[in-house]
Amino acid sequence: MKTYQEMTKEELLFEAAALEAEFEKIKAKGLTLDMSRGKPSAEQLDLSMPMMDVLDSKTALTSSDGTDLRNYGVLDGIPEAKKLVADMIGCRPENVMIYGNSSLNIMYDQVARAMFDGICGHTPWGKLEKVKFLCPVPGYDRHFSITEHFGIEMIPIAMTENGPDMDAVERYVSSDETVKGIWCVPKYSNPQGVVYSDETVRRFASLKPAAPDFRIFWDNAYAVHHIYDEQQAEILEIFAECEKAGNPDMVFEFCSTSKVTFPGSGIAALAASEANRADIKSQLVFQTIGYDKINQLRHVKYFENIEGLQEHMKKQAAVIRPKFEMLEELLSREIAAREIGSWIKPMGGYFISFDALEGCAKEIVAKCKEAGVTMTGAGAPFPYGQDPKDSVIRIAPTYPSLEELKQAAEVFVTVVRLVSAKKLLESR
């Protein structure tokens, strides 16, 4: 098969015409398909239904330390839930605070607290002229929305196959005291599925920030979200590395069971050093008396321990793996072979980040929409929604059924080919 670059102008014109006809046929089908949402499918959710049976009216709703979980109190979570979450992300239970149902809410509150109260006695960010965050790109749009909402200036940092460009990170963090944070998804990053290498994690832990209240926002959202039973990635545990490097207080780590059990009805957690936890609690007491401890107990009773949770995640993987494999095969055959797009093969997480030819992403997303296939908006994985190369498209394969996904993916590759051919023709 010829790549599009290898084709003559005439061949490309012929290809574009054929694809245009194909595109019109697809449109006529009136499809309604969606590859935009990083949501579990109903089949995945079904896997967690037995969790609805682990507590009933005969269950003693008490924690291991005897606390009646039906009443007020316990600001930072029950001991057994701390243990489960700690095992999920590899840290110590005493680092963990269990919150409500949303790690996004915890992240928002962390930034809000830094803005209004300041971190560990430092000047509240809201009182500073300028506050900046480093934003590895492509990244998670809801991270960027939080920092944008608070008027924090976002600086894009290029991603590599091993994590963010650490030369750039080190340069900014060590030289600019207005740089107060960085958004990281260290394992199976959103959207690329990048796993931070040991060297990347160590360089993070060894940062020498100009700002004493610089914090790494370490969103370990996909800690246990493998796609394959073999080839499961592990990352270095960030707290241990930070302690070794003399930076014990530099990290806020976030995680949840939203994509383990039920999004919206899971448990979310923050892990932090003792000093950070004390600082957080000094404000949190004004905000709430405590989170849903019964739901914490429900999760613990359901999984029993980390092995139970890992077994559960294997079942999740079995549901989503065929979807990733199908996409992988189709994109390799139809796109990579023509050299009109690339991606990193994800081993975990919820996305494939597709790099189209420069200047094609918006057009591809628009034409997919025209053909009844909703994709995440082009630019969404970038601060301010601006992809400088107009090239990145986040593909979310988990929510549709395999059959629907196949249909949607076939539309997608047709559109990528069409838009790419036309783009290349512009310069012929």
Place this chain on the structure above:
Amino acid sequence: MKTYQEMTKEELLFEAAALEAEFEKIKAKGLTLDMSRGKPSAEQLDLSMPMMDVLDSKTALTSSDGTDLRNYGVLDGIPEAKKLVADMIGCRPENVMIYGNSSLNIMYDQVARAMFDGICGHTPWGKLEKVKFLCPVPGYDRHFSITEHFGIEMIPIAMTENGPDMDAVERYVSSDETVKGIWCVPKYSNPQGVVYSDETVRRFASLKPAAPDFRIFWDNAYAVHHIYDEQQAEILEIFAECEKAGNPDMVFEFCSTSKVTFPGSGIAALAASEANRADIKSQLVFQTIGYDKINQLRHVKYFENIEGLQEHMKKQAAVIRPKFEMLEELLSREIAAREIGSWIKPMGGYFISFDALEGCAKEIVAKCKEAGVTMTGAGAPFPYGQDPKDSVIRIAPTYPSLEELKQAAEVFVTVVRLVSAKKLLESR
């Protein structure tokens, strides 16, 4: 029986000496009792245990509009939960937003949002030189903690048997544009149990605020928390009154099922006008994707409707009523008869607010502590913890068993008598 005022100095000295001896005897018992916490007792919590059975792995976890409640989405709550909550507080379902487990958290977030984002396009309070809140006293300490945390100046407003002193409220609100809010617990107020009269509610609804972003923080925490099956108070519905008075956007109303089902595992809600809800959601989308919808469904399935919830609250009342009646009887006999204290008999809510002789509250609480009985700190129901008359003590009778409460109450009345006798002797 002579009142303490009627006693001669010698009689009072004799009384004080006898009480001192009695107090020493009590101390020797080494009691550990608690009347400080506005928490349901285990017996009350037991009443809600059947709620743990209404959902199981066979239940379709979908809302009335067909939404899969196990997945992401539904920012402001499921329709049937909105209906249940609306019926609880008497407003329209479309006014209601269902949040997570804590109305306190909603209130905190409302103030935080006003501070940072501003209300409906007005200048964020955090950018103003001065922001003030009116605080009816005695009131709820956690309300005052929120406003204090945000540096909002608190102005105490006297409570009457019909609600806050509305002359003072009207004067402040209409003349001072730095007055941005007022904390209200309109039904069975914390701690006095005051029920706002129709005139009070109408005068609230008819306020003419100098500040366009003035809001009434209407914490309807005890909407269905009656103590007696007869004599249940009703208050006018604030949104309807506000609309009539041309102030549709002036109220944020809060409530929860924390003291209906399980504190920490209930559902909490905010009710507001359309303009306010749109304003809130424009920020809330950055904070979370949605709250625990399965727990919303659990509550709806358990109660079925408002009648079911009211039946449940009758059972709660049957548990707490003997405690209030015992206290009422004991305080009447031992304290009121001696004219050394007064209170308003509460018909609902969780507290009795005891007015000791001036200058006695701190001493009474300290001596109770000495005798092994924990009371809410004197001053707690006032902004900055300062009770100008050092007179108010909040009594929380629900958490201990009736037997423990009796013991604690007997210690309390002995201490009140002792401290009062000594106080009166100071001026003899």
